[in-house]
Amino acid sequence: MIKVGQGFDVHAFAEGRPLILGGVTIPYPRGLAGHSDADVLLHTISDAVLGALGKGDIGKHFPDTDPRFKGADSAELMRTVWEMAAEAGYKLGNLDATVIAQKPKMAPFIPEIRERVAELLQAELSDINIKATTTEKLGFTGREEGIAAMAVVCLFREG
Numbered sequence: 001m002i003k004v005g006q007g008f009d010v011h012a013f014a015e016g017r018p019l020i021l022g023g024v025t026i027p028y029p030r031g032l033a034g035h036s037d038a039d040v041l042l043h044t045i046s047d048a049v050l051g052a053l054g055k056g057d058i059g060k061h062f063p064d065t066d067p068r069f070k071g072a073d074s075a076e077l078m079r080t081v082w083e084m085a086a087e088a089g090y091k092l093g094n095l096d097a098t099v100i101a102q103k104p105k106m107a108p109f110i111p112e113i114r115e116r117v118a119e120l121l122q123a124e125l126s127d128i129n130i131k132a133t134t135t136e137k138l139g140f141t142g143r144e145e146g147i148a149a150m151a152v153v154c155l156f157r158e159g
């Protein structure tokens with residue numbers, strides 16, 4: 001059985017917060033606003049996994065009205081999401097994700113993010129692809145108002 005899921009998320013920049021993307025803290029003067037640590041990349045990947053499982057989205061499982069998730073570590077949220085997939089017998093086929101950000105330059109951080117995501121999804125590094133693109137200074141990402149991310153996952157299991 002093969003299942004495919006996609007994710008998309010956006011968070012606005014905010015002063016006085018660390019920038020955490022893919023479970024990695026990126027040195028940058030601003031972070032992202034959110035109820036959790038606002039890791040837009042892990043939220044996107046989590047949504048893609050939940051989509052493949054037909055189990056809604058992270059807002060359904062971890063509501064932003066619930067004080068338990070205030071300041072939550074999105075890596076822990078994604079670990080919980082992946083447990084749902086593993087318990088249903090799924091393994092990761094592959095993940096392809098894109099961070100849409102005018103700044104910061106993501107390239108230097110992508111190897112560490114890949115490793116972190118591979119560990120969280122109990123996957124081979126070669127099955128994890130993380131990309132970045134600007135929007136050529138166009139739109140809200142181009143104006144450096146926030147960061148968007150999108151992801152596609154393929155899960156598989158026997159039978």
Ligand SMILES: Nc1ccn([C@@H]2O[C@H](COP(=O)(O)O)[C@@H](O)[C@H]2O)c(=O)n1
Pocket residue numbers: 100101102103104105106107108131132133134135136
């Ligand atoms: N935040 C970003 C955005 C892009 N990159 C890398 O630069 C390449 C060129 O970006 P364009 O938007 O001009 O196509 C892109 O392919 C990425 O490798 C980046 O590291 N961080």
Ligand SMILES: C[C@@]1(CO)OP(=O)(O)OP(=O)(O)OC[C@H]1O
Pocket residue numbers: 009033034035036037038039043058059060062063064069070072
């Ligand atoms: C992760 C959650 C939960 O803390 O909060 P946010 O960090 O605000 O993220 P978002 O992607 O807006 O929605 C999912 C939320 O339920």
